[in-house]
Structures are given as structure tokens and as C-alpha cells.
Amino acid sequence: MWHLKDEDMTFESPWITTxxxxxxxxxxxxxxxxxxxxxxxxxxKVAVVNLTFARRFYGSPQNAIGRLNR
Numbered sequence: 001m002w003h004l005k006d007e008d009m010t011f012e013s014p015w016i017t018t019x020x021x022x023x024x025x026x027x028x029x030x031x032x033x034x035x036x037x038x039x040x041x042x043x044x045k046v047a048v049v050n051l052t053f054a055r056r057f058y059g060s061p062q063n064a065i066g067r068l069n070r
Contacts, residue, residue, distance in 0.1 A: 017035060018035065019034065019035045021034075022048075031062055031065060032048070032061070034048070035048070
């Protein structure tokens with residue numbers, strides 16, 4: 001279940017994934033990077049967003065890279 005608020009860009013997701021998630025689905029990324037083994041509970045938080053999200057909130061997938069979602 002996703003909870004997304006346009007005004008503050010917060011969201012929650014119950015899903016946890018691993019670094020082989022996209023390879024397993026045979027789904028390439030448009031831009032950016034996949035999750036790695038370095039992405040752990042204690043590391044800087046990262047996210048992968050879909051094309052619709054990137055366009056809606058940042059104008060393009062390229063503009064979404066490195067952005068902070070609070």
C-alpha cells in the first residue's frame with residue numbers, strides 16, 4: 001500500500017527488495033542506478049521511482065536523480 005502526499009512528497013511502502021530485484025524482473029532502468037549491497041538499513045536511503053512519478057514531480061527522469069524526497 002502506497003501513501004503519497006503531493007504537498008510534501010512523503011510516501012510509505014511495505015516492500016523491501018534486494019540488489020537483484022530488477023535483474024530478476026528483467027526490467028532495465030531508464031536512468032540512475034539499481035539497489036546495491038551497500039544500500040542497507042544503516043546507509044543513506046535510496047529509492048527507485050517510476051516514469052510517471054519522475055515526470056510529475058521533477059519534469060523528467062534525469063531531473064529526479066539525486067533529489068531528496070522528504
